[in-house]
Amino acid sequence: QLQLQESGSGLVKPSQTLSLTCAVSGGSISSGGYSWSWIRQPPGKGLEWIGYIYHSGSTYYNPSLKSRVTISVDRSKNQFSLKLSSVTAADTAVYYCARGSGDHRTVHFDYWGQGTLVTVSS
């Protein structure tokens, strides 16, 4: 059974960079046909897709966040990471990592981590 687990700083100061890692177990991050994704949810609000990376290294980002987002993969550790720069209070959210199935036009998210709350505050 595939499992994903987020980790990283739960408190980030405004203007700094948010960094999170998602450890994948029960499967290889190098498996073809899947993407590795980040999705967030501000407290009491809905879900927002951030972006994903394919095993090939190709990345796709939400246009509204693209200038601040970097997603990368570490195959040796079977994990992938998110960096979001120049954060503000509006970036406070529960951040989920997830596996995407399907190609770029049909991707959907079938396995999710439990989520980690990141608060942006001084």
Add this chain to the structure above:
Amino acid sequence: SYELTQPPSVSVSPGQTARITCSGDALPKKYAYWYQQKSGQAPVLVIYEDSKRPSGIPERFSGSSSGTMATLTISGAQVEDEADYYCYSTDSSGNHKVFGGGTKLTVL
């Protein structure tokens, strides 16, 4: 930017049929997916590609899509089905991945 529109809330009595709608201009050409999110938990995929049900999802969950509207139907809703439900899809280019605003289902 592309948007998917859902009603904020739906309420049914136990055993009744709950229907949650999702409207979007690209739905005639793009699949809809549905996620269930219970309080404090991660979302769970309950319907994919408009009408397919992942293994482990009860048969009372079904999906359909016609024109610009997709519908999640829960036949014989149970108290444990109380949750927020989100539709998900993409715009016509496939580049914008979007979730609907969510629908809070109350079963009481």
